């Protein structure tokens with residue numbers, strides 16, 4: 593069986609390590625984290641492997657996953673370069689959405705790739721069950737890409753191949769939908785709080801409509817999912833909401849107006865008339881008083 597070493601077995605690294613070990617796809621071998629105790633905890637979670645206290649003491653392996661934080665990947669690659677130059681046919685990869693495989697150039701002659709799972713590894717135990725079905729964006733050398741396609745397919749992931757030069761735009765796409773959705777929920781809770789609605793009640797109130805909206809977007813697309821005052825061209829309601837928000841929280845009003853402009857753009861592709869769109873744009877673009 594092929595062997596896998598992990599540098600940075602945190603939320604993502606230990607989840608992938610355990611899934612691949614369970615599938616008998618890789619034998620997890622050496623694990624190196626910033627702290628030795630954390631490497632020991634990762635070994636326990638994965639149920640295989642050995643903690644290493646230095647990169648130099650890690651065993652030789654067929655695959656090297658560098659899954660530390662993005663800012664550390666280049667430095668780790670530098671430190672690993674000598675070790676990988678000793679062996680033919682090694683595959684080295686990272687899982688950052690923002691960086692391409694180029695950050696691993698120093699590891700050649702190893703075959704290098706980046707493999708970004710479009711999944712939120714907030715809680716590894718949950719990810720063990722929920723990762724299957726997620727897409728993994730792959731780019732890099734042919735050998736590494738084809739080997740990792742097999743590895744991720746074996747744990748139920750879908751594969752999307754992209755070009756290195758598109759990596760940042762691709763990643764921005766998932767950041768907007770995933771991270772900004774979370775920020776939107778927070779803005780919404782601030783507005784409810786200003787209306788005297790307690791957080792728990794607000795979350796309860798939001799759950800069905802947020803999930804339904806997400807589902808509509810996935811099945812109907814954003815153009816057909818947009819409802820509400822902007823989609824209807826209801827200028828009066830929008831003006832009243834801007835005023836109400838500005839009176840309690842000007843920053844909230846600012847975000848409402850910025851996102852409102854994006855809604856107008858979207859609504860124009862639907863039923864919104866040019867005249868209503870122009871009035872809404874004027875209202876939402878007005879400088880804050």
Ligand SMILES: NC(=O)c1ccc[n+]([C@@H]2O[C@H](COP(=O)([O-])OP(=O)(O)OC[C@H]3O[C@@H](n4cnc5c(N)ncnc54)[C@H](OP(=O)(O)O)[C@@H]3O)[C@@H](O)[C@H]2O)c1
Pocket residue numbers: 599600601602603604605624625626627628630631659660661662664668686687688689690708709710711712713714
């Ligand atoms: N989390 C996600 O949802 C997600 C999704 C897709 C892709 N990714 C990518 O996956 C990678 C890892 O993210 P993560 O969320 O799993 O991070 P994480 O939970 O913070 O884990 C990072 C791990 O790297 C180790 N580490 C940090 N600096 C190190 C160094 N200098 N030397 C050795 N080990 C070091 C940490 O060790 P200690 O435990 O000792 O601190 C920790 O175990 C990133 O490239 C990220 O962009 C993450």
